[in-house]
Amino acid sequence: MKNFFGLAVICIMVFFLMSCEKTSENYFVSDYAKKFQNEFNNYTKQINENPTNSSAYRQRSEIRERVGDFKGALEDIKKAVEFDNKNYQLYYTEAMLENTLVYLKEAVESFDKVIEVTPKNYRAYRDRGRVKERMGNYEGALEDFAKAISLNPNDDESFVSRGNLKNMIGDKKGALEDFAIAIKINPVNINAYQSKGYSIDVRSENYKEAIASFEKIVKLNPNSADAYDNLANAKRNFGDKKGALAAYKKAIELNPNHMYVYANMARLERETGNRKEAIALLQKALEIDPNNQGYKNDIATIQREEETVKEVALSLQKN
Numbered sequence: 538m539k540n541f542f543g544l545a546v547i548c549i550m551v552f553f554l555m556s557c558e559k560t561s562e563n564y565f566v567s568d569y570a571k572k573f574q575n576e577f578n579n580y581t582k583q584i585n586e587n588p589t590n591s592s593a594y595r596q597r598s599e600i601r602e603r604v605g606d607f608k609g610a611l612e613d614i615k616k617a618v619e620f621d622n623k624n625y626q627l628y629y630t631e632a633m634l635e636n637t638l639v640y641l642k643e644a645v646e647s648f649d650k651v652i653e654v655t656p657k658n659y660r661a662y663r664d665r666g667r668v669k670e671r672m673g674n675y676e677g678a679l680e681d682f683a684k685a686i687s688l689n690p691n692d693d694e695s696f697v698s699r700g701n702l703k704n705m706i707g708d709k710k711g712a713l714e715d716f717a718i719a720i721k722i723n724p725v726n727i728n729a730y731q732s733k734g735y736s737i738d739v740r741s742e743n744y745k746e747a748i749a750s751f752e753k754i755v756k757l758n759p760n761s762a763d764a765y766d767n768l769a770n771a772k773r774n775f776g777d778k779k780g781a782l783a784a785y786k787k788a789i790e791l792n793p794n795h796m797y798v799y800a801n802m803a804r805l806e807r808e809t810g811n812r813k814e815a816i817a818l819l820q821k822a823l824e825i826d827p828n829n830q831g832y833k834n835d836i837a838t839i840q841r842e843e844e845t846v847k848e849v850a851l852s853l854q855k856n
Contacts, residue, residue: 589620628650659689693726696716768784799825803818
């Protein structure tokens with residue numbers, strides 16, 4: 538009887554180990570991931586031969602991150618830190634993985650370690666500020682962005698990050714000032730132009746600056762459908778229907794499968810009373826994303842509007 542139970546336990550353990558191995562291998566199913574299988578196996582072999590090999594853990598963590606196994610990557614980087622706890626780059630990687638996995642409190646603690654080892658690391662302050670912003674700690678985030686800027690006044694990304702947060706909490710003026718500085722430092726910073734464009738209110742007298750920001754992005758990235766889509770949205774918001782339509786058409790020319798462009802163009806057509814065209818565009822978006830309930834609801838709403846208009850027209854004719 539004891540032998541039977543012993544055999545049963547062994548079988549369960551073998552099944553468990555096989556299941557774990559299968560789960561790990563699942564990350565290497567795609568053609569992209571398969572390219573890294575040999576490297577992964579090589580680093581695993583190095584770790585088996587030397588379980589304190591921090592470098593092997595770090596490199597295997599990179600492979601796991603590339604194939605989408607973020608939890609496995611974090612486990613490996615933690616092991617790397619365990620055997621090399623003075624390496625700030627390991628703490629930095631740990632923090633970024635924790636941020637990806639939305640372990641925000643842990644990410645802040647890991648950035649604390651980076652700053653402890655490298656107290657003048659402006660990137661660490663900037664990235665910790667972004668995590669604090671995600672946590673809702675806006676005051677702490679602003680302090681970190683300010684510290685990053687004091688350590689490196691030429692870091693345009695810190696100004697963009699602070700500007701985005703200022704815009705979110707209602708400091709439009711401060712946000713625009715930060716975006717202007719970022720653009721002055723780096724005239725090709727697409728994020729700065731985009732943030733500036735979105736931060737200008739539709740009712741603002743500076744609406745032309747918003748349009749100019751999105752036009753600048755198009756110049757910097759002329760083959761981007763997203764750039765033209767954003768420009769079109771801005772022109773639509775500021776009343777330039779003709780310009781918006783031209784930009785949407787350019788976006789579709791660059792990417793015929795960009796469902797958001799079709800949906801945005803449908804909104805424009807609906808606003809101008811072209812309901813049939815709006816429905817046709819939303820149906821095109823549904824071809825790309827057949828399960829999008831929002832588009833289905835929009836089509837139903839516009840169809841009801843069309844029926845109501847017809848009923849009113851018939852009623853007026855009878856009268």
